[in-house]
Amino acid sequence: MNVPYPKEKERKRLNALKAYFSLDSQEIPDFNNITSLAAKICATPIAFVSLVYKKDNLLLSCYGTDLDKSSRNISFCEHAVHKNSDLYLVSDTHKSEIFKNNPIVKQYDIQFYAGAPLVDPDGNTLGTLCVYDHKPRTLTDVQKETLTSLAEQVMNLLELRKKNRQFQQAEKELLERNQQLENFAHVVSHDLKSPLANIISLTRFLREENQEKFNDNSLQYLDYIEESSNTLKELIDRTLGYYKTNELLNEQKTDVPLRAFFEKIKELFIVKDGIFEYPTTGVAQNINEPALTRIMLNLIDNALKYNTAEIPKITAAYQSDEDYHTFKITDNGIGIAKDIQQDIFGLFKTTGVKDREGKHGTGIGLATVKNLVEKMGGRIRVESNLGKGSTFIFTLRK
Structure with missing residues (x-):
């Protein structure tokens, strides 16, 4: 009983x-x-x-x-x-x-x-x-x-x-929430792109059609609208890029000749009187080239945008061992304060400093880099001093 x-x-x-x-x-x-x-x-x-x-x-x-x-x-x-x-x-x-x-x-x-x-x-x-x-x-x-x-x-x-x-339940819920967030960001971003493109086009049309009718203040307002719209467009594009990084991870690994790779990267940037040094020999074996390209584009784009030197200089270096590729991207830009160096890889985290065009960053580029690097079995860190430039060092597992 x-x-x-x-x-x-x-x-x-x-x-x-x-x-x-x-x-x-x-x-x-x-x-x-x-x-x-x-x-x-x-x-x-x-x-x-x-x-x-x-x-x-x-x-x-x-x-x-x-x-x-x-x-x-x-x-x-x-x-x-x-x-x-x-x-x-x-x-x-x-x-x-x-x-x-x-x-x-x-x-x-x-x-x-x-x-x-x-x-x-x-x-x-x-x-x-x-x-x-x-x-x-x-x-x-x-x-x-x-x-x-x-x-x-x-x-x-x-x-x-x-x-x-x-732990398994928490992991399952986290994966589900991440998927929901990714789907949400994807849908919202796509839904915003079309009306945003219309706003930019309409703003340009209004300026062209009324160049002589509008006073300076009115034309400046149109400039503000277009500038803000372009900033939002960049944010949307980068947000979509961040959530599409998983697609890059599905690409096959190949052997990448370093000279050809960096020359292709160089062609995507127009830098007047700038210096871009990179390896001209060697091959990075067994590496995801599309993902590496995305990482490099983000790092070099930042190195150029946050650079007020008379002659911007970017140096790319590479070495490898049995298990990892190691890349270094060094610039002579404005540098990053030590107290925020650990924060800049967070999504939507920025330095708070305007770039050479007077714009604030979106806080998505470095988050995308970190996301890709870690999902490829590597780590990323930054060494920087204000006014002296920065070096981003990242590894990728072979």
């Missing part, structure tokens, strides 16, 4: 049990070594890891029998979980008023039981690690201590199982 137990305490115990074990499925963790060890140390033919649920005992591991559950209202473990002791022991069931007429005793010829409670960090007793024998007996002090210690190890495994399940 069930042991009387405070309802609220039992509710908390059952809720705690659900957090450790999926009670609607037959999940059996690998506790077999512990039940085998418990049986051998205690010299008994049977050992269980048992969780006491609403109507049944769920047997996570059995040594000496092939049961997977038993009825709670006639179980020994039902009594063990409600006792505030380190060990519940029945030396001779035939002499016990509680168990002498128990059907389990007769069906399985059980005369001895010892159960060490499985207690969670909140004090809830979830079940037992127990041993049975077919003859009356007791346990030595060493056997009792060992059974209790093994029960603690079972609880440690259950705790680890619980944390793993929580």
Whole structure:
């Protein structure tokens, strides 16, 4: 029969049990070594890891029998979980008023039981690690201590199982939220691009058609509208680029001749009287060229935009080892204050400084770089001093 137990305490115990074990499925963790060890140390033919649920005992591991559950209202473990002791022991069931007429005793010829409670960090007793024998007996002090210690190890495994399940659930939810955010950003960005293009076109049309009719203030307002629209367009384009980085990661790795690669990059930038130095020999083997191109375009674009030197200079360097490619992009630009160097790789994080055209950055370029680098198994960091330029160093796993 069930042991009387405070309802609220039992509710908390059952809720705690659900957090450790999926009670609607037959999940059996690998506790077999512990039940085998418990049986051998205690010299008994049977050992269980048992969780006491609403109507049944769920047997996570059995040594000496092939049961997977038993009825709670006639179980020994039902009594063990409600006792505030380190060990519940029945030396001779035939002499016990509680168990002498128990059907389990007769069906399985059980005369001895010892159960060490499985207690969670909140004090809830979830079940037992127990041993049975077919003859009356007791346990030595060493056997009792060992059974209790093994029960603690079972609880440690259950705790680890619980944390793993929580981590897996959190990871699943995070992936779902990231996917939702990516879809949202993609849809919103696309929905904004068309009306924004119309605003820019209409602004230019109004200026051209009314160049002589509008006064200087009105024309300046149109300039503000177009400038703001172009800034928003850049933000949208970069946002789409950030969320499309995963597509680049699907590209096949190839061997990339460095000279041809950097010459292609150089052609995309028009820098009057600028200097761009890069490797003219060597091959970067087994590398994702489209992703590397996106990284380089962002870094070099920043190096040029935030550069007030009379002759902008950018130097690209490359080296490799058995596992990683290492690239360095050095400029002679305005530099980055040390107290914000760790923040600039965050999405929408900026230095707060205007570029050479008087515009603030979007805070997406470096976030895109970091996102790509880390998903390609690498790291990125910056070394910089205000007024002396910056060096961005990143690695990519081969």
